[in-house]
Amino acid sequence: MSSNYAAELNVALLAVQRATQLTKSVFHQNAKGTLNKSDASPVTIGDFGAQALIISALQANFPNDEIVAEEEAKDLRENGKMKDLVWSLVQDAKLSDQGAEQTLGGTINGANKMLDIIDKGDSKGGSSGRIWAIDPIDGTKGFLRGGQYAVCLALMVDGDVKVGVLGCPNLPVSDSEPLREGIGADASDEEGKFGVLFSAVQGQGAQSRPLSKGGLAEAKTINMAPISNVSDATFCESVEAGHSSQGDAANIAQKLGITKPSVRMDSQAKYASIARGAGDLYLRLPVRKDYVEKIWDHAAGDLIVREAGGQVTDVEGQRLNFRLGRTLKENKGVIAAPKDVHSHVIQAVKEVLSAKQ
Numbered sequence: 481m482s483s484n485y486a487a488e489l490n491v492a493l494l495a496v497q498r499a500t501q502l503t504k505s506v507f508h509q510n511a512k513g514t515l516n517k518s519d520a521s522p523v524t525i526g527d528f529g530a531q532a533l534i535i536s537a538l539q540a541n542f543p544n545d546e547i548v549a550e551e552e553a554k555d556l557r558e559n560g561k562m563k564d565l566v567w568s569l570v571q572d573a574k575l576s577d578q579g580a581e582q583t584l585g586g587t588i589n590g591a592n593k594m595l596d597i598i599d600k601g602d603s604k605g606g607s608s609g610r611i612w613a614i615d616p617i618d619g620t621k622g623f624l625r626g627g628q629y630a631v632c633l634a635l636m637v638d639g640d641v642k643v644g645v646l647g648c649p650n651l652p653v654s655d656s657e658p659l660r661e662g663i664g665a666d667a668s669d670e671e672g673k674f675g676v677l678f679s680a681v682q683g684q685g686a687q688s689r690p691l692s693k694g695g696l697a698e699a700k701t702i703n704m705a706p707i708s709n710v711s712d713a714t715f716c717e718s719v720e721a722g723h724s725s726q727g728d729a730a731n732i733a734q735k736l737g738i739t740k741p742s743v744r745m746d747s748q749a750k751y752a753s754i755a756r757g758a759g760d761l762y763l764r765l766p767v768r769k770d771y772v773e774k775i776w777d778h779a780a781g782d783l784i785v786r787e788a789g790g791q792v793t794d795v796e797g798q799r800l801n802f803r804l805g806r807t808l809k810e811n812k813g814v815i816a817a818p819k820d821v822h823s824h825v826i827q828a829v830k831e832v833l834s835a836k837q
């Protein structure tokens with residue numbers, strides 16, 4: 481297999497594009513089939529459908545690769561009505577470009593086969609071989625609110641992220657649009673102005689292209705914005721106060737001399753936004769000591785930001801370690817910033833967090 485990952489990138493882009501179109505169609509339905517998982521977080525028919533579509537595309541192209549995906553089919557096996565809803569979504573989700581559909585490997589052979597496909601995302605992960613990480617909808621709470629969300633896919637080889645793709649249906653197509661809150665699904669109906677696919681391959685830079693309903697649109701290179709003084713930075717953080725400490729972020733910003741208010745958005749759209757220069761910093765500060773971050777919440781964004789000229793670490797300044805299984809058990813929080821100011825930001829993070837103890 482070639483080492484420039486061209487085939488992997490092409491399949492990943494098309495698979496994410498198709499799955500993102502599926503999630504958009506769910507958003508426009510009244511019933512999103514929301515269930516609460518055992519950790520009290522939501523999952524919808526859009527999450528299940530997107531996961532089924534992405535895994536089936538990966539299996540058609542790379543049958544020997546392992547897959548770590550967020551969702552499992554258990555709830556659908558126990559709920560025939562939801563299973564049927566997801567199955568009809570999956571059957572309807574087709575890109576209008578025949579070549580693209582051919583690349584993605586044809587239709588799934590029935591609803592029960594679809595459940596088995598969803599459950600193929602149960603790899604334990606680890607430090608060897610080819611492993612894909614899938615978050616079929618990252619920011620499910622944002623998705624339900626009509627805010628930002630992202631369909632996320634990354635390929636790790638021997639624990640290193642090689643390919644990352646993010647489908648962000650509610651971000652503006654223009655890389656120079658200023659970062660602001662409250663751009664969401666209402667805006668995304670303005671034809672052609674919203675919906676972006678972001679991607680990166682290790683050593684090859686990062687790109688953005690408009691999300692399409694058919695084949696892939698033309699891509700542009702993206703870069704983080706040059707920043708001479710960190711006090712001029714715009715930083716982004718979670719909408720959900722339970723996911724990231726907004727109080728700690730405000731104290732860190734103050735220490736850095738930042739006066740602009742934070743931009744709150746759900747999902748890995750934060751990584752994508754800073755990678756394209758629409759914002760500068762992404763701060764994710766642990767709320768609970770016992771929470772462990774999941775690899776599918778970070779793998780694609782980590783590569784896209786680093787390939788756009790950024791650095792991504794935890795709050796201690798350690799790189800995110802994707803080799804340890806399904807979680808980032810050796811990391812706490814995430815700090816992403818342009819390379820030349822990252823250590824300065826980490827210094828402020830350490831001062832604020834150590835003052836709390």
Ligand SMILES: Nc1ncnc2c1ncn2[C@@H]1O[C@H](COP(=O)(O)O)[C@@H](OP(=O)(O)O)[C@H]1O
Nearest residue numbers: 617618619620621718720722723746747771777
């Ligand atoms: N206590 C917690 N701390 C940090 N992240 C959490 C969390 N509880 C859930 N999450 C994760 O936060 C993700 C959303 O991130 P953000 O706040 O940046 O939008 C969720 O992804 P899903 O929506 O895919 O479940 C979930 O995995």
Ligand SMILES: [Mg+2]
Nearest residue numbers: 521522550620
């Ligand atoms: Mg979830």
Ligand SMILES: [Mg+2]
Nearest residue numbers: 615618619777
């Ligand atoms: Mg997620």
Ligand SMILES: [Mg+2]
Nearest residue numbers: 550615617618
């Ligand atoms: Mg998710």
